[in-house]
Amino acid sequence: MSTDDKRIREFAYQIWESEGRPDGQEHRHWEMARKLAEAEALAPSKPPRATRAASAKPGKPATKPKAVTKPAAAAPLVPPGEKVPPEGKSSTAKKPRAPRKPAAS
Secondary structure: OHHHHHHHHHHHHHEEEEHHOOOHHHHHHHHHHHHHHHHHHHHHOOOOOOOOOHHOOOOOOOOOOOOOOOOOOOOOOOOOOOOOOOOOOOOOOOOOOOOOOOOOO
């Protein structure tokens, strides 16, 4: 048995199992598996990588791409005479707690 036939058999078995192992579908499963194996054989083994080195001009060294950083968050505007809140703290005042209900007696 050739390698292609083994691969087709594996695909057909996987298809058969994925469909709940139905009876009488061998021919359809085999055809589906044959097409999958054929497509797999025609597909390149490694997808081509687009790199700067490939697009660089001959004789020039390829440059390493720079890391992308997020811009720093804008500092909040603080009116003159007010204090700047510490890092991670909100400048808004906390809400006052609601008064407790009197205990039932």
